[in-house]
Structure formats: structure tokens, C-alpha cells
Amino acid sequence: MKKIGVLTSGGDSQGMNSAVYAVVRSALACGLEVYGIRYGYRGLIDGDMEKLSAKSVEGIVHRGGTVLGTARCLEMKTPEGQRKAVENLRQKGIEGLVVIGGDGSFAGAKVLSTQYGIKVIGIPGTIDNDLAYTQYTLGFDSAVATVANNVTLLRDTMSCNDRTCVVEVMGRDCGDIAIYGAIACGAEAVLVPELGYDIDAVVKRITHNAQKGKFDNIIIVAEGIRSDGTLDKGHEADKVMADILKRLPDINVRAMVLGHLQRSGDATVTDRLLGIRMGDLAVKCLAEGKTDRVIGVKNNVVFDEDMVEALSQQKTFDRTLYDLANSLSAY
Ligand code: ADP
């Protein structure tokens, strides 16, 4: 193999740039040429790619977002789009591809490898932490840090006004950002999709706290909390606030959505190191002729695993952490 490509796809996440940096530098160290493909599968289909040098990735390790750009590209789901993508890779002589993205991007990678024979390695880049085979995805740690830091700021005004605030966080159908964030900022309650929409538990906690003389509460809600599985990003905080007000009409309550802030700002050191280690391993896999692998991490060991096998796994819910969040926040 002489030439490889790298793309970032789907929702961006901190650590994607660290991975791109390592893919480029490690590829060059292995004597491989490396092409950066812009805007994920969109760029692959449009042939929007350029050869990268060591200098191309200078100073990007810490930066949020992705220097390659990202996109959601419906055309990649069609055989016509896939054929165009493969044609562009073949025309450039690119034999191996590193795909950095979430489960959707991995579905695209799987098509390229299983149906068209492109050598593909996936790196889990998403703040959601919703992939079963890996303990952490790139960007999760940074998103949790943003939740914890911002909610800590929010406490100042909420506490001096004896106010409750419902804070909506991202994660799609996965409650990890909500639970880790809630623990890190000492939230009084947390609602996650894995356990359904238990508004009664939240009202009970607020009432109990009020009886003990505490009137300011932080309620973290994951955007995917509806037990019917509907995702209403950006509106759950308002709905929860309305449901609380129905039951406790005299409560002083506000709602806010942290939104895309969670995908912004510098990557934490943990995400930088993880991105670099994952990027390096992805290149080593390709250099050894391995294909259809995804990179993951468990207990601080970065590993590669068969893509189909990894993606067939079901994520298990960490009940212990949820219980910890609840027990620590009881007043
Ligand atoms: P993420 O990778 O963050 O989960 P998406 O689910 O939006 O984000 O997927 C990113 C992109 O991956 C999609 O816009 C599309 O281009 C590609 N993709 C997703 N699912 C498939 C699929 N089944 N087949 C081919 N490409 C897919």
C-alpha cells in the first residue's frame, strides 16, 4: 500500500483533529502518502481531496471541530453515490481509508469495505459515547467537561435565586453525557433514555429537597429521554420544565439547552491523547494490510477489532454510575 485517505464524517467531536494529526504524521513515518478528504463522504463523492504534509496538520492537536470539515451526506447511502466515492479513490490510487465518525459513518465504511473491497479502518469520533465495543469515543470526555464546567457556572445564579434549572444535554439515545456530566457537577437529578421518562422521580427529589430547605436544583436531562424513543433535540428542557410546573405550580424554575457548545472548544488532554493513539494504530493496521477494523479503547488499552463484530454489539447501561449520581445528590 502506498496511498491512504482520511476523512471525518457525521457530527464533529473534539479529538477528531488529534486523530487526523496522528494519521498524517504516522502515515508519513511509515512511508505512505496521505490524502485528506474534505467534508466526509460528500468530499469522497465529489473528489474533494488533497495530499497532506506534516505541515498541513501543524498546531491542530488541541482544536475542537475538524480541519477536514464534516457533513451528513445522504448520497453516500445510495449505490450510485457509493460507486462515485469508490471511483474517486481508485482514480487517485488510494487503497486504504481511515474513517473518523460515529455509527452512521461506520455504516458507510462497512459498505466501502464489504461491497467494494476498499481497506477501511474506523476511529470512533462522536461525543455521544454510544458505541458498544469501545469504552470511550473521541470527544465524549470533552463534552462532559463542557457540561460540568458550564453547569458549575450556572449554579451561581440559580442558587442565589433559589431556582431550579432543567439543563438539556446531547447524546442522542445514549445517556452517558448526562450521567457523567451530572456526577461531575453534582446535579440533583438526571433523566436518561435508558431508564425512560420518570418525571415523578424528579418531582419527588425537588419536593424532598424543599422540605430540607434546599430550593435550587440542577436537573440534567438527556436529549433522548422520551420513553417512546422520539428524539426532540433542543426542546426537552422546556417540556420537562412544563411537566414540573404542572405538578409544582409555585416552583421557581428555568430551562436551558447546552446544545452545540458541547462540541466546541479545545479537546481535553484525555481526548487529545486518545485521538493520537487511535490515529496511530489505524495507520499501523493499514500498513500491516489489515482491513475492516475499528479502533477502540478499554482500560486504557487502545485496540483494533473486526468492524462487523464490533458493530453488532449492544451497549449495556451502566446502572452503577446512574445509582451513584442519584445517591450522591440526595439531600
Ligand atoms: P455519525 O457518524 O455521527 O453517526 P450520521 O449517522 O449522520 O453521523 O452518519 C454520517 C454519514 O455516514 C451519513 O451522512 C452518510 O453519509 C453516512 N452513512 C450513514 N449511514 C449509512 C449507510 N447505511 N450506508 C452508507 N453510508 C451511510
Ligand code: F6P
Ligand atoms: O451525534 C452527535 C450529536 O452532537 C448528537 O449528540 C446530537 O443529537 C446531534 O449530533 C446534533 O446534530 P447536528 O449538529 O446536526 O445538529
